[in-house]
Amino acid sequence: MSPRGVTIPEVRQQLFDAAERILLREGPSGLTSRAITREAGVAAGLLHNHFGDLDSFLAALFVDRARTATVRLRGLATQAGSGAVVDNVMVTIEPLFAGNLLALGGLALARPSIVSKLGEAHSEGALELDASERVIADYLAAEQQLGRVPLGADTASIALALVGAAHQLLLTRGPHAPDLRERIRRVADALLTP
Incomplete structure (x- = not known):
């Protein structure tokens, strides 16, 4: 534990990482202020000192991890003209199926109290x-523009359909669901293969 009054460098990330580990290990029900600070190895009141309350902290965690995922997505533009279009799209969509992003999606569903805070973050x-x-x-x-997607294709609608399909598959998957990657690849092939 850190002594009272001692500054902890990068405490936000330390708390975020601890919360993410708990979320992956125990699910949303394991996320309490005390469990997070204990996992992070910091004083019990530190989370509330920095974020005000648990919901504000969890919303900040969600925003932080969404921002990190978005930064990773931006590399897709550099792939234009190389590889197969469906393969490139899949490389971008597959991180949505990673354990931490799945767990964060579950967190938003399990704790509706953070949804309004996420709405505020979006509006800001x-x-x-x-x-x-x-x-x-x-x-x-x-x-x-390179002729690898048909000129008449509505690229914005295809993108919406792909992301919407990925979200639908993530939110409705059950314990016996077929492989998510295989299903979204079939959707991508259907939308992008002339």
Whole structure:
């Protein structure tokens, strides 16, 4: 534990990382202020000192991890003209199926109290809910200019359909669901293969 009054460098990330570990290990029900600070190895009141309450902290965690995922997505534009279009799109969509992003999606569903805080973050510009859709649409438009996506294709609608399908599959998957990657790849093939 850190002594009272001692500054802890990067405490936000330390708390975020601890919360993410708990979320992956125990699910949303394991996320308490005490469990998070204990996991992070910091004083019990530190989370509340920095974030005010647990819901504000969890919303900030969600925004932080969404921002990190968005930064990773931006590399798709550099892929225009190389590889197969469906393969490039899949590389962008597959991180949505990673354990931590799945768990964060479950967190938003399990704790509706953070949804209003996420809405505030979105209205303030801190959370880009449509980032993956925009990145994929821009990539497909670039491929369209190169003749690798048909000229008449509505790239914005295809991007929306791909992201919407990924979200639907994530939110409705059950314990016996077929492989998510295989299902979204079939959707991508159907939408992008002339």
